[in-house]
Amino acid sequence: MSSPSSTPAAPAVDRLRSWLQGRDLAVFHSVANRHWPGADPLLPQLSRSANHGLLWVGAAAGIAAFGSSARSRRAALRGVASLAVASAAINTVGKSAVRRRRPRVDLVPVVRRLKRQPVTTSFPSGHAASAAAFATGVALESGGWGAVVAPVAAAVAASRVYTGVHYPSDVLAGAALGIGAAFALRGIVPTRGQLPAPGRPPGEAPALPGGEGLVVVVNRASGTAPATASLVREALPLADVVEVAPGGLATALTDAAGRGRALGVCGGDGTVNLAASAAATHGVPLAVFPGGTFNHFAYDLGIETVQETAAALTAGDAIRVDLGRFRPGPNGEDGADGYFLNAFSLGVYPDLVRTREHWSSRIGGWPAGVLAAFHVLRGQRPLEAELQGRRRPLWLLFVGNGLFQRVGPAPGRRHNLADGLLDVRVVHGGRTPALRLLAAAVAGPLTRSPAHAAVRRRRVRIAGLAPGTPYAYDGEVAHSGEELTIDKLPEALTVYCPMPL
Structure with missing residues (x-):
């Protein structure tokens, strides 16, 4: 009489495991025996730079610094947070669940080998998990930055096989875990795109293709306003764009609200506040171009770029909002x-x-x-x-x-x-x-x-x-x-x- 463990399915499972291990080893040997031009000096260095997530922390700092928008900062923050979730999962569960030995280091050429060989178990790849988590987290907030980061993340994952410290299945499992960590975090902390749209009672506003009839006042000393003003002129060539110093804002906004069909403003929340008072007093609609440090009002409207405001002006799309008073x-x-x-x-x-x-x-x-x-x-x-x-x-x-x-x-x-x-x-x-x-x-x-x-x-x-x-x-x-x-x-x-x- 056969034991319960010797079921007809057991040999099939063993054969599948053996086949997968064979394919895994075959791909590893194929990579080890193939020379990729330019990869020998690059991939080992890239692999080392990703130790302890340092590459991704640096990338997040660069995205936040050079992105110059709230979307970029959110992408950087979500990327690092996703990496942290993936790293915690790898270190607490992943490495202890499957104690797989590392590949033999002598199977790859000496020039590719890392100076310090990892001592933890091979499955899954922590580097691949961190790379995939960071790239996915960034992409969930900003598709543009995600497209920039993804090739680097893929190269880091590939480098782990190329340098001989992981089998391909280790990298694939790590990448899957990293992607899962990013989506799990999104389930707890939604991305901005997942949040419901703000309340939008429709408002009456004229369509102004090309910005014709729009007067835009730019606070020259506010955040990114001067650079944003150039984008406004490019997107709305018929608009009258006036750059003023902070001391002349109130007068310029009152004058602009009185002579235009709509009032535009480029600056931070304090500048937008002055513009809102002028627009409400003169009964003209307001067009907001985020150009300050924080831009809370513009972002709550769902406006993060000049192009979004320009599209609303062209179509005549507008809403009514409350105005707080003290x-x-x-x-x-x-x-x-x-x-x-x-x-x-x-x-x-x-x-x-x-x-x-x-x-x-x-x-x-x-x-x-x-x-x-x-x-x-x-x-x-x-x-x-x-x-x-x-x-x-x-x-x-x-x-x-x-x-x-x-x-x-x-x-x-x-x-x-x-x-x-x-x-x-x-x-x-x-x-x-x-x-x-x-x-x-x-x-x-x-x-x-x-x-x-x-x-x-x-x-x-x-x-x-x-x-x-x-x-x-x-x-x-x-x-x-x-x-x-x-x-x-x-x-x-x-x-x-x-x-x-």
Whole structure:
């Protein structure tokens, strides 16, 4: 009587395993015996450069630095995060699951061999997994950068067989694991393309092919605005493009809104804020060309390039969006109104903005933001204010124009730019501002705890402020009186915006 293990299928499985191993070895020998012109000095060096993911970290830094767009930065970040997931899977499960010996090193020519031979098991290839994970992660956010990275990733994977440290099946399994890691991360943290389109109540705006009738004001000192202005002139040759210094922005925007059929603006969120006020006052639609450091409003519209805005102008595609408003006094009767497209804030954030602006021209926007957060949170004291009739210490009061959703651990994007609501987030006073701010960011909208709260409101009243208390709106800093009222003007602004397919 045969044992349970000696089933008719067992010989077939053994034959298949033997055949696969034979093919694996045959391909390995074929590669080892073939000379590829120029590969001997290149592939071993490329293989060594990818040790510990250093090649991909450097590539991510290059993409973020030279891409000059939020899409490039997201691609770099997702590539590194995907690599980290793949590396964790390889080191905790992959290498211990199948303990396969490395190929014999003497099967490949000496000139190809690595100076330091790996000591871990052969299956699967960690280098191939990291390369595939990084390239896939980048491609999920940016097809253009993915096409640039993919050949390098393929060369790194091939180098592992060429240098004799892996069998072909090790590389294929590693690549499959890396691709899977990138898609698994996307399931947890969606790419921007997976997120639902923002709320888009349609707006009335004239079609302006070639930019005829459009006056574009460019903030000469804002981020990438000067370079973006050249792209605007190329895409919209009939538009009137005016470059001005920061001190002349308000006058230039008011003049442009009065003489054009539409007002265009190229700059960061502070510049766009001034343009929105001018456009709403004159009743003309606004065309936004992202040219600042962060460009939050443009990206929430789904606009990341000049071509996207140009296409909306040509077709006359536009939407209506809410305009946030802050007013001095308990009922807004004590002075001129101010407006915000993204957010208004009190507490540590205005100081963070001022410190970031001081350093951004020297070291760049994102490093300056990290430095500013470290500097501001050290030795600060909470703000004392009366919020909705109750006096309390506050580290931060954030009022968003529309509900901010989370993309990962922090508030990221608004899905509806015309919801009529304010996203109010309060971080209460305490001894650990950094931990409280982090907890509030991780918790997201519509939560409450002893350290923070997040609610929706149509109106917020703040009293008991020390005169001259700094506040921030759309990246700009100003100073308050004793009271402020914050509300919004529903669908007050028409903005050119490409329609989803």
